[in-house]
Amino acid sequence: MKQYLTPDEWCIVEEGFHAAYNEITESLMSLGNGRMGQRGNFEERFTGKTLQGNYVAGVYYPDKTRVGWWKNGYPDYFAKVLNAANWIGIDIDIEYESLDLNTCTVRDFRRVLNMKEGYLERSFIATLKSGKELKVNARRFCSIVDDEAGAIRYSITPLNFDGKITVTPYIDGDIRNRDANYDEKFWDEVRKETGYAEAYIELRTRKTGFHVCTGMCLEIEQDGAPIDFQSQPIRREKYVANRISLDCRQGQETVIYKFACNLSSLNYDSDHLVQETRQYIKRLSSKGFERMLLEQKQAWADQWKMNDIVIEGDVAAQQGIRFNIFQLEQTYTGEDERLNIGPKGFTGEKYGGSTYWDTEAYCLPFYLSTADPKVARNLLLYRYKHLGKAIENAKKLGFRAGAALYPMVTMNGEECHNEWEITFEEIHRNGAIAYAIFEYVRYTGDERYLVDYGLEVLIAISRFWSQRVHWSTAKQQYVMLGVTGPNEYENNVNNNWYTSYIAAWTLRYTIEAVGIARKLDPEKYAELCDRIHFREEKEVETARHIVANLYLPYDEDRGVFLQQEGFLDKELMPASDLPKGQRPLNQHWSWDRILRSCFIKQADVLQGLYFFEEEFDGETIRRNFDFYEPMTVHESSLSPCVHSVLASRLGLKEKAYEMYLRTARLDLDDYNNDTEDGCHITSMAGTWLAVVKGFGGLRVRDNQLVLNPYCPDNWESLSFKVRFRGALLQVKVTKAEVEVQNFSARPVSILLADAPLTLEANSRKAVNRTEKV
Numbered sequence: 085m086k087q088y089l090t091p092d093e094w095c096i097v098e099e100g101f102h103a104a105y106n107e108i109t110e111s112l113m114s115l116g117n118g119r120m121g122q123r124g125n126f127e128e129r130f131t132g133k134t135l136q137g138n139y140v141a142g143v144y145y146p147d148k149t150r151v152g153w154w155k156n157g158y159p160d161y162f163a164k165v166l167n168a169a170n171w172i173g174i175d176i177d178i179e180y181e182s183l184d185l186n187t188c189t190v191r192d193f194r195r196v197l198n199m200k201e202g203y204l205e206r207s208f209i210a211t212l213k214s215g216k217e218l219k220v221n222a223r224r225f226c227s228i229v230d231d232e233a234g235a236i237r238y239s240i241t242p243l244n245f246d247g248k249i250t251v252t253p254y255i256d257g258d259i260r261n262r263d264a265n266y267d268e269k270f271w272d273e274v275r276k277e278t279g280y281a282e283a284y285i286e287l288r289t290r291k292t293g294f295h296v297c298t299g300m301c302l303e304i305e306q307d308g309a310p311i312d313f314q315s316q317p318i319r320r321e322k323y324v325a326n327r328i329s330l331d332c333r334q335g336q337e338t339v340i341y342k343f344a345c346n347l348s349s350l351n352y353d354s355d356h357l358v359q360e361t362r363q364y365i366k367r368l369s370s371k372g373f374e375r376m377l378l379e380q381k382q383a384w385a386d387q388w389k390m391n392d393i394v395i396e397g398d399v400a401a402q403q404g405i406r407f408n409i410f411q412l413e414q415t416y417t418g419e420d421e422r423l424n425i426g427p428k429g430f431t432g433e434k435y436g437g438s439t440y441w442d443t444e445a446y447c448l449p450f451y452l453s454t455a456d457p458k459v460a461r462n463l464l465l466y467r468y469k470h471l472g473k474a475i476e477n478a479k480k481l482g483f484r485a486g487a488a489l490y491p492m493v494t495m496n497g498e499e500c501h502n503e504w505e506i507t508f509e510e511i512h513r514n515g516a517i518a519y520a521i522f523e524y525v526r527y528t529g530d531e532r533y534l535v536d537y538g539l540e541v542l543i544a545i546s547r548f549w550s551q552r553v554h555w556s557t558a559k560q561q562y563v564m565l566g567v568t569g570p571n572e573y574e575n576n577v578n579n580n581w582y583t584s585y586i587a588a589w590t591l592r593y594t595i596e597a598v599g600i601a602r603k604l605d606p607e608k609y610a611e612l613c614d615r616i617h618f619r620e621e622k623e624v625e626t627a628r629h630i631v632a633n634l635y636l637p638y639d640e641d642r643g644v645f646l647q648q649e650g651f652l653d654k655e656l657m658p659a660s661d662l663p664k665g666q667r668p669l670n671q672h673w674s675w676d677r678i679l680r681s682c683f684i685k686q687a688d689v690l691q692g693l694y695f696f697e698e699e700f701d702g703e704t705i706r707r708n709f710d711f712y713e714p715m716t717v718h719e720s721s722l723s724p725c726v727h728s729v730l731a732s733r734l735g736l737k738e739k740a741y742e743m744y745l746r747t748a749r750l751d752l753d754d755y756n757n758d759t760e761d762g763c764h765i766t767s768m769a770g771t772w773l774a775v776v777k778g779f780g781g782l783r784v785r786d787n788q789l790v791l792n793p794y795c796p797d798n799w800e801s802l803s804f805k806v807r808f809r810g811a812l813l814q815v816k817v818t819k820a821e822v823e824v825q826n827f828s829a830r831p832v833s834i835l836l837a838d839a840p841l842t843l844e845a846n847s848r849k850a851v852n853r854t855e856k857v
């Protein structure tokens with residue numbers, strides 16, 4: 085755990101340069117706008133520890149997988165979002181010396197990520213070996229208004245000399261992914277152009293053939309006014325720059341403005357990419373830096389109006405939750421249904437920027453509650469568009485008749501994971517995709533989605549489950565063998581309770597959805613049945629038979645569901661009995677030992693109880709929680725949040741808070757020693773769940789919003805905003821009362837602490853806090 089950042093409610097602040105932690109800070113101070121993202125790297129040359137990273141959404145490369153023994157069914161490639169051209173670079177040279185924080189003396193260093201207004205700022209004073217001193221202030225942002233662009237204001241002031249300073253703003257496309265399996269480069273140059281104070285470079289990805297043109301233009305001010313300057317173009321392989329030599333006086337501020345954008349062939353015709361980029365850049369420079377920044381601040385203010393969570397009485401917690409919300413908003417905006425949410429967003433290379441079940445199981449509720457429903461709907465449409473590939477994927481594995489198996493890891497609908505033994509059998513992800521459809525419809529009330537898209541996906545997934553189970557003569561029940569549940573510390577198990585339960589639930593929900601669709605639009609439903617050869621009577625009958633006869637392992641004595649068959653044969657012990665030095669297990673134990681042990685990487689049975697809470701009584705949830713929670717080592721960042729929500733539901737406030745703390749500042753405090761690889765974006769959604777579903781007790785039942793909020797003891801108050809079916813509500817809870825405010829122009833009826841409450845349009849009501857049960 086590292087605590088080198090200054091607590092602040094709205095900013096992430098690094099006071100003094102922590103060179104050894106630089107890659108961590110770079111991850112934390114990443115900027116993004118859903119279409120591109122940039123780590124918190126320095127603009128000027130830096131020879132110290134750094135991971136340069138700029139990522140363009142949707143642009144990926146199918147890296148060759150690394151594998152010892154190739155097996156049938158193994159994915160052909162491991163897709164990764166590429167590290168793209170560096171657009172922020174500005175080299176600074178003073179006579180024969182370079183400004184490089186690794187080689188000069190640095191004082192008054194301050195790097196601040198301003199989450200309220202959406203920009204990154206850095207200031208410092210550097211003393212070069214010659215004794216020359218320079219003051220630098222750099223400010224930049226990835227615009228959420230012009231979402232393919234970024235802008236930089238870089239100011240230099242010589243403190244003890246007059247003389248020439250050479251600045252070289254550049255675009256460098258000679259980039260490699262650090263995580264490339266075979267250390268290959270993935271980009272080829274297509275063309276480049278340089279002009280007066282501007283430069284463009286178009287690159288193409290190998291194999292996938294995406295084109296990305298990165299362009300820049302420059303303006304320079306001295307003494308607060310624009311100046312004319314000479315710019316010398318530089319062109320090298322995959323590199324363009326403009327070198328500018330400036331006469332600077334002691335105490336005089338020189339400001340370089342760099343406007344840049346990344347346009348990709350996903351959105352533009354690749355034949356005209358440079359032309360389009362030039363026009364885009366022209367538009368940015370005519371707007372100017374200050375106006376762009378003003379628009380950015382305004383757009384972020386509008387976002388925060390919809391999604392802010394305010395915690396009074398604990399600055400570290402406040403900073404943590406805002407950081408999580410900020411990063412989620414930067415990662416996915418819902419503007420484009422071809423895009424999704426990588427577990428590390430745009431903050432690093434790990435997990436290759438691909439889509440995992442994380443989106444459906446963890447992220448969806450955040451976007452459902454904080455954004456227009458079209459945002460969550462686009463996440464669903466992403467999977468709908470991949471249905472054909474999911475059917476193909478299932479076919480490759482021997483399934484038929486339109487059965488679909490969605491990939492565990494994907495960029496374009498094809499399976500592209502890198503770890504056969506673990507990921508291959510995690511077929512539970514199919515269930516999460518079905519569950520997301522249910523959750524979207526339950527939250528928004530948009531049953532039409534089922535008719536138009538959802539039912540087709542549900543039928544295909546149900547067909548997979550119906551074929552994946554088989555009748556066991558020994559048990560006289562259906563069984564599901566050879567799977568891996570969410571707990572990846574068990575592979576290839578039989579009858580994993582979570583997987584079997586979600587399979588049966590999908591069959592049940594599909595039957596329900598068939599009824600809804602048939603009623604809502606009989607014609608369209610008939611057309612669908614025809615198109616996908618859905619024989620309702622027969623398929624529904626099979627589904628009913630499976631649901632009624634599926635084996636779900638259960639231990640009568642303990643009254644708990646068994647994670648899988650044979651779980652009780654293990655040597656059961658709580659994780660608290662493990663010597664401290666042996667955690668995390670995955671860094672200390674052999675894989676063989678981990679697989680044999682009872683220790684659980686992440687919620688598995690409990691994941692099911694979290695999803696399907698309403699199908700179980702409190703006592704059952706409690707018994708299972710008490711049994712599994714002590715054996716869970718939470719070595720996935722997706723684990724504690726599920727435990728936290730369940731603990732809140734059970735009234736275990738201390739446990740809920742303890743679990744919440746494990747994810748709330750996971751990256752800010754580098755809790756798992758891995759933030760340098762990037763931030764845990766999808767687990768940030770989990771933190772939001774722990775607060776809003778956990779402490780806030782938010783649910784939707786019978787088309788109504790239900791709240792059962794409480795305020796953790798360490799806080800004075802908690803308040804959060806949620807959107808629900810066209811209304812925006814704010815819930816504020818203190819130890820004494822709960823206040824709900826309706827910002828919409830119509831009345832809203834909710835259930836607050838189990839009592840009905842109607843809020844008139846634009847009104848608020850406070851009620852004495854009822855103890856949570």
Ligand code: BGC
Binds near residue numbers: 427719720721722
């Ligand atoms: C977890 C998976 C998750 C993946 C990406 C793994 O460590 O076990 O459930 O999908 O990380 O976040």
